[in-house]
Amino acid sequence: MTEPLLFELDKKGRRGYALPKLDVPTVDPADHIPTKFLRKQLNMPSLSELETVRHFTRLSRMNHSVDVGFYPLGSCTMKYNPKVNENIARLPGFANIHPHQNANSVQGALKLLKTTEKYLAELTGMDAITLQPAAGAHGELTGLLIIKAYHNKKGNNKKKILIPDSGHGTNPASCTMVGYEVVNIKSDNRGCIDIEDLKANITQDVAGLMITNPNTLGLFDENIGELASLVHSVDGLLYYDGANFNAIMGWTRPGDMGFDVVHLNLHKTFSTPHGGGGPGSGPVGVKAHLKEFLPTPFIIEENNTYSLKNENDDTIGAVLGSLGNFSVIVKALAYMMYNGKEGLKAASAYAVLNANYMMKKLKDTYYVPYDRFCKHEFVISGKTFAKHGVKTLDIAKRLLDFGYHSPTIYFPLIVEEAMMFEPTETESKDTLDGFIDVMEKIAKEAVENSDLLKNAPVTTPVRRLDEATAARKPDINFYQKP
């Protein structure tokens, strides 16, 4: 199955859309714009509407997606994306409002944002929320800018952020972006932060500790209270990476665990679609002592009237050109309203149930490096298959042949040949059982006929791709061949 490129479907003279007839006198741009600024040539394919529709429909069929099948990609929370939320986000009163409209003409939108802030503050146990960040990594950056602003204001001479070796991939890059040095903290044999290593690294120049809890092994760190005290003892701040928030909604809150700054991923925990890689939304929550540093504008509510406060003395500034990825936020609020307090708590409960069930079932066939109850996700290692010449990558590719998406692989870095599974609460026992059967079958194949794995996938639109040549001779623009 190969779909021609848009450019190969080009036929000059075809049109996919007609504008209304021009109803004003024409003026010639050449009379108003210096010649050197007038465009000489524009390359862009011409297709009819039907051809455009078919091209993109055919391409869509070459994707795996949640709507098609199980997608147990660890730390990505590929839960069901409710259809009704798409309708809500497309209501004219939400989709057709301009960001520069006066506050009095967008009271509904501002109220929606304020309500979302309140719910997220309640869920995380924080005192104030900004909805501005456009993605998880953007939330991290925002949170770290807030931490830096806090220390700068207090005159603290801070240089380092501590991150456990199981930390999410973007954490170190986000720290570097605000000028902090990253220090890795070891994990102990239970998969949690090694307290002794943390103590050894707690120095006066520590700006903060950045962690997820449960961590990327899916394990809850029960020492969190002590970790928080240690970090706070040097006036460091505790940062909560909310990528794994789907594990604890309604059960415990970062604010109660001692965290000062939190980011959430609305496209994970709050069911907004991942869109093939974006758009997301990465709100940031803070405790009261950091509220003044949040990005502006703030949404102010007075007597049920909403306004924007554009300036604030200690604000870090702004991290986005608008108030946030509004229509993503609309979908997240719709999700919270539909589920309500009991539904949100149940979502985490069943996410944890599903993960433990899958882990227990897979334990007979696969090596589980940290054998204890997990939260919403768990990690197994493919290293036991090395003697058959089979790598985790091969297992991941073979899963594609059976119509499943692979788990996250080779992450976290501290587990050899790691496979990280996150089933989410929206998957049924039947789906999990079907998947577990296939995992067992693949384990058997690895021993008996490993070529099936090494040659996989064979049923997908394309087979394994030559990534080395793609990087060596990049072909990334149709109009400019390498």
Added chain:
Amino acid sequence: MSTYIPHTSTELQEMLNVIGVKTIDELFAEIPNNLRLNKDLDIPCGMSELEMTRELTSLSEINKTVDKNVCFLGGGAYDHIIPAAIDHLLLRGDFFTAYTPYQPEVSQGTLQCIYEYQSLICSLTGMDQTNASLYEGATANVEAIKMAEAQTGRKKVILLDTINPAYRKVIKTINGAQDTEIITLSFEDGVCDVTKLARAIDDKTAAVLVQYPNFFGCLEDIENIAKMAHEAGALCIVCANPIALAILEAPGNLGADIVTGEGQPLGVPLSFGGPYIGFLAAKKALLRKMPGRIVGKTLDIDGKQGFVLTLQAREQHIRREKAGSNICSNQALVALNTTIYMSLMGAEGLKEVALHCFQKAHYMKSELAKIEKLTVPFTSSFFHEMVIKVPNADSVLKRMEEKGIFAGIALEKYYPNLKDCILLAVTEKRTKSEIDDYCKYLGEALK
């Protein structure tokens, strides 16, 4: 319990038995008691789909929309025509419920779309390469500045204050926190003051950032600005309006090293500011400095054409601390939105959109010129956005809104010296009669 959880009570019991616990609560046992949330969340109870839809629909109806009113607002987001076919394609679950193409064999749809997006953006901007997109316009400029710094080894950047104030604020926040020295130059007659620029550029300058057309809608002489930047060994970053580029010369042909911009005008709904899409394209020499994701074309082991993420040595992977950027996603669905838009429009259609914008804006300017007490402060060439000055601008805007016209953006809060100035935009969606009404009501308001 919400219907999104499919477990029957029998299944729940079976699963608990397999795990070896009696209740789900036991799976949370390791959370210390003092950290447990031993109360209900202060969030309302769940509701049915119908009740939720009714409540949010009512909330949405409080907002005044650009459908029921006439929108002359611009300033970075524009009320363009959006062909109906786009949303039907975006609503295919295969696109919007997929994630990042980590497994390319089952993500060819997303990957090929991004390759097509990249090619179209390169064509539009006249550049050699681009990435798979960034969050939106402001942050695309943040990344462009970082690229220029990495390329030149310098930390000073010159911004013209004719750049969108919201973008400048984000640049100050993010680049400023990374110790970039930011110099902002004031304008002359709505465009760059070349004398000031010549004085400001030196051998410490990493880049000059210019908007095309600028925040006031005026055309900057980007060719001359690029030349001045290059003479000092600095790069020229041009932040461009993608619709304008259908009739304006590609920045790549006028000396730009990096072209950025907000992709919203390419068929993306206004949605109160987002999600939008930032594009960033660059000359070949900057390829290894490009942040974010890039999709490349390659072959599979059977020799069949396919696409993969490529050149991604950073962020989540190896050398994480050395990454120049922490961006590890893109705005894939919005990139798809703009790609479908460009596919439907084609070169001819896009040119026509741009021409209609241009011609309607110029018709409007000639009509506005007939209004007494109204002045046009800048004389430079413009595309589809312009600044007008009227007495008591704030109250005039309010009166216009009462007539159902979003008449423009009051500029004083961004530019204290532009008191009573209004920025207005005219897209192809505006009709002659809407423009005539605007002029009529404005004339009345000024009487």
